[in-house]
Amino acid sequence: MTAITGETRMTDAAGAPRTHDHPHEHAAVPVAPASSRLVPVPMTDVRIVDGFWAQRQAVNASATFAHALHWMERLGWIGNFDLAAAGDPPPRAGREFADSEIYKLMEGLAWEVARTGDAWAEETFRALTARVVAAQSPDGYLSTRFGGPGQAARYSDLEWGHELYCAGHLIQAAVARLRTAGEDDLTRAARRVADHIVAEFGPDGRDAVCGHPEIEVALAELSRATGDDRYRAQAALFVERRGAGRLRDAEIGSEYFQDDVPVRDATVLRGHAVRALYLSAGAYDVAIDGGDDALRAAVEGQWDATVARRTYLTGGMGSRHEGESFGDDFELPSDRAYSETCAGIASVMLSWRLLLQSGDARHADLMERTLYNVVATGPDEAGTAFFYVNPLARTVPGTPTSADEPSARAASSQRAPWFEVSCCPTNIARTVASLGAYVATVDDGGLQLHQYASSEIATRLPDGSAVRLAVRTGYPVDGAVEIEVLEAPVRAWDLTVRIPGWGAGATIESNGVRRAVEPGYVVAASGLAAGAIVRLELPIAPRITLPDPRIDAVRHTAAVEAGPLVYCLESVDAGTEELARLRLDPTVPPRRGEGDTVEVLVADEAIPGAPWPYGPDGSASPAGREPLMLVPYHRWAERGPSTMRVWLPLPEQPAGH
Numbered sequence: 001m002t003a004i005t006g007e008t009r010m011t012d013a014a015g016a017p018r019t020h021d022h023p024h025e026h027a028a029v030p031v032a033p034a035s036s037r038l039v040p041v042p043m044t045d046v047r048i049v050d051g052f053w054a055q056r057q058a059v060n061a062s063a064t065f066a067h068a069l070h071w072m073e074r075l076g077w078i079g080n081f082d083l084a085a086a087g088d089p090p091p092r093a094g095r096e097f098a099d100s101e102i103y104k105l106m107e108g109l110a111w112e113v114a115r116t117g118d119a120w121a122e123e124t125f126r127a128l129t130a131r132v133v134a135a136q137s138p139d140g141y142l143s144t145r146f147g148g149p150g151q152a153a154r155y156s157d158l159e160w161g162h163e164l165y166c167a168g169h170l171i172q173a174a175v176a177r178l179r180t181a182g183e184d185d186l187t188r189a190a191r192r193v194a195d196h197i198v199a200e201f202g203p204d205g206r207d208a209v210c211g212h213p214e215i216e217v218a219l220a221e222l223s224r225a226t227g228d229d230r231y232r233a234q235a236a237l238f239v240e241r242r243g244a245g246r247l248r249d250a251e252i253g254s255e256y257f258q259d260d261v262p263v264r265d266a267t268v269l270r271g272h273a274v275r276a277l278y279l280s281a282g283a284y285d286v287a288i289d290g291g292d293d294a295l296r297a298a299v300e301g302q303w304d305a306t307v308a309r310r311t312y313l314t315g316g317m318g319s320r321h322e323g324e325s326f327g328d329d330f331e332l333p334s335d336r337a338y339s340e341t342c343a344g345i346a347s348v349m350l351s352w353r354l355l356l357q358s359g360d361a362r363h364a365d366l367m368e369r370t371l372y373n374v375v376a377t378g379p380d381e382a383g384t385a386f387f388y389v390n391p392l393a394r395t396v397p398g399t400p401t402s403a404d405e406p407s408a409r410a411a412s413s414q415r416a417p418w419f420e421v422s423c424c425p426t427n428i429a430r431t432v433a434s435l436g437a438y439v440a441t442v443d444d445g446g447l448q449l450h451q452y453a454s455s456e457i458a459t460r461l462p463d464g465s466a467v468r469l470a471v472r473t474g475y476p477v478d479g480a481v482e483i484e485v486l487e488a489p490v491r492a493w494d495l496t497v498r499i500p501g502w503g504a505g506a507t508i509e510s511n512g513v514r515r516a517v518e519p520g521y522v523v524a525a526s527g528l529a530a531g532a533i534v535r536l537e538l539p540i541a542p543r544i545t546l547p548d549p550r551i552d553a554v555r556h557t558a559a560v561e562a563g564p565l566v567y568c569l570e571s572v573d574a575g576t577e578e579l580a581r582l583r584l585d586p587t588v589p590p591r592r593g594e595g596d597t598v599e600v601l602v603a604d605e606a607i608p609g610a611p612w613p614y615g616p617d618g619s620a621s622p623a624g625r626e627p628l629m630l631v632p633y634h635r636w637a638e639r640g641p642s643t644m645r646v647w648l649p650l651p652e653q654p655a656g657h
């Protein structure tokens with residue numbers, strides 16, 4: 001419904017969507033499909049200069065990288081490479097996937113060097129490279145966990161060993177480096193790893209897959225970055241092999257590994273959420289580059305079904321702690337939500353790939369929702385403590401985490417400085433550093449703005465003509481977005497903007513004319529010359545959102561959103577930890593409070609204590625209504641232990657209604 005239409009000149013004369021071929025793309029982008037409807041813009045062409053994401057990029061740069069480095073040095077995870085290089089026997093530090101955290105940090109550093117040219121980031125990247133490559137075996141194999149003296153044999157535990165998963169993250173770091181700085185020791189080492197994997201797991205090699213998908217999406221992108229099709233073919237082979245029960249069945253079931261049903265036959269995402277989403281991203285990449293329309297349609301259908309039935313209001317995915325997995329349809333409990341930060345990041349990865357092909361605003365909408373309400377929720381303000389899981393309610397205040405001890409993964413109810421399983425902090429680091437890549441795209445017809453941030457965009461359309469824009473906005477707390485054209489093609493071109501799904505009532509002003517526009521992609525103006533200014537006004541007044549009645553866990557509740565932000569009530573603002581007794585008055589529209597807060601009216605209905613919590617009459621005693629402050633969900637728990645709710649109970653229906 002919201003797909004970019006011919007109006008944007010994204011179709012050719014015959015009306016068929018025109019795709020752009022850009023093989024072996026060396027631009028600084030995380031994803032460069034062999035062909036796509038929208039062409040990704042290098043992250044180096046987009047400078048986010050102020051506001052919500054600029055602040056987070058600054059914190060990421062100044063605090064998160066060094067924090068992650070400190071912890072991984074201290075815990076010996078980086079030292080594992082030194083031990084492996086020296087051929088020392090165990091003990092090795094950390095979990096079986098610890099290598100991947102160093103690689104994700106390196107990927108983040110590579111993007112950061114490209115973004116800012118930061119000398120410390122470059123120096124750190126090189127220092128880590130030296131230690132990593134020293135651990136590589138002469139035949140290309142690289143792992144600190146397997147194959148060394150006193151260690152289990154290579155590929156002896158594909159279900160749980162994470163060997164190819166780790167290799168995948170090394171390859172992703174190398175792709176980031178290759179596209180931003182060119183070949184170096186890390187990119188050469190990663191290619192040798194990839195060559196080793198192709199030799200080992202190719203058509204005539206081991207007929208196996210890794211328990212944790214990741215190698216697929218990594219090899220597909222390496223193929224794009226190097227022009228070597230063997231890597232794409234290997235990624236495609238891994239995708240095809242999955243779903244036939246090759247992984248020895250875990251107690252938890254083969255669905256956990258997505259090894260229950262072939263990717264092309266599955267109808268919805270299931271099992272471990274991060275695995276399912278990484279696998280889908282890789283499957284989509286090989287489908288696009290290989291022209292596999294059936295596989296492509298399968299992934300698109302899985303995205304649709306998963307978004308419609310298995311996704312939280314925040315964009316969070318994964319509702320079961322057991323197996324960190326998706327639940328059944330509409331099984332979306334707030335308090336037991338898993339919604340791992342990494343699953344949010346993986347969802348952004350998948351949606352971006354779909355958006356480049358579809359030009360469908362729903363894909364960018366979910367990215368925005370997930371970025372603001374899952375990815376931004378992960379780190380604290382200082383960028384040195386993190387949520388692993390992101391529930392939508394907490395009924396007891398959490399306990400502060402130790403600043404000095406790694407937390408057990410999902411156990412912490414407060415952000416923790418580090419985890420035994422610490423996938424999320426480094427995933428945030430690499431994502432935040434590369435955010436500029438997701439702001440805009442181009443096509444033959446012009447430029448599309450997908451995400452709103454005060455930014456400077458200086459890029460080229462596919463025909464080489466230069467476009468320069470300055471975007472100024474206080475989004476997401478302010479709905480006004482001003483886009484100034486600094487340099488424009490001499491030929492006809494369109495400036496296209498995204499009106500989010502919640503944005504009915506938005507207006508665009510250009511050439512002195514203001515007009516109302518509908519959600520979806522809209523041509524804001526055509527043929528703008530340098531000096532022209534377009535003003536977009538997005539309706540970010542707070543609004544009440546109701547859940548699908550099939551989501552039993554939040555029946556008869558409502559949430560408050562404003563713009564892309566989901567709001568929550570915290571006990572530090574409520575005056576009680578028992579938030580369930582506060583009933584939202586839906587007849588009084590929520591209104592903006594101070595700063596980014598929202599004010600709502602609630603009735604405090606004291607709930608009588610009872611020895612048995614069930615009975616014929618659940619009525620509580622109503623009390624007067626009072627205003628209460630809600631805060632954006634992304635900054636909950638910033639003020640110490642608190643109870644919290646996103647979904648607020650509604651008043652009981654009067655009898656007879």
Ligand SMILES: [Zn+2]
Nearest residue numbers: 340342423424
């Ligand atoms: Zn994680």
